[in-house]
Amino acid sequence: MEERRRSPRYATGAGEFALLPVAASVQVLDISQAGVLLRSQQPVKVGTRGRLRLTVGGTPFTAEVEVRRVSQSPAESGYGYRVGVMFVGIAPEHRHVIERFTRQ
Numbered sequence: 001m002e003e004r005r006r007s008p009r010y011a012t013g014a015g016e017f018a019l020l021p022v023a024a025s026v027q028v029l030d031i032s033q034a035g036v037l038l039r040s041q042q043p044v045k046v047g048t049r050g051r052l053r054l055t056v057g058g059t060p061f062t063a064e065v066e067v068r069r070v071s072q073s074p075a076e077s078g079y080g081y082r083v084g085v086m087f088v089g090i091a092p093e094h095r096h097v098i099e100r101f102t103r104q
């Protein structure tokens with residue numbers, strides 16, 4: 001069989017790990033200037049960091065977040081977990097979006 005790779009592959013030692021960013025669809029339950037409470041079908045580890053993208057009051061919003069707490073959702077909700085995330089990196093214009101939204 002002819003080799004079609006442009007670059008050779010090299011074996012790594014046992015125990016090599018890589019983290020891949022995975023998009024997850026979540027429901028926003030509430031939002032404050034400090035963070036957001038989400039509902040997720042998948043469990044998430046406390047300390048996990050990621051980027052949250054949503055629309056707040058019709059305006060696109062993006063922030064870096066860190067998972068601070070995870071608990072099981074009530075059975076009647078249909079989802080598995082409530083995930084509390086804290087904003088750890090947010091552009092000033094996006095912080096203003098949250099400030100305007102929470103003042104309404």
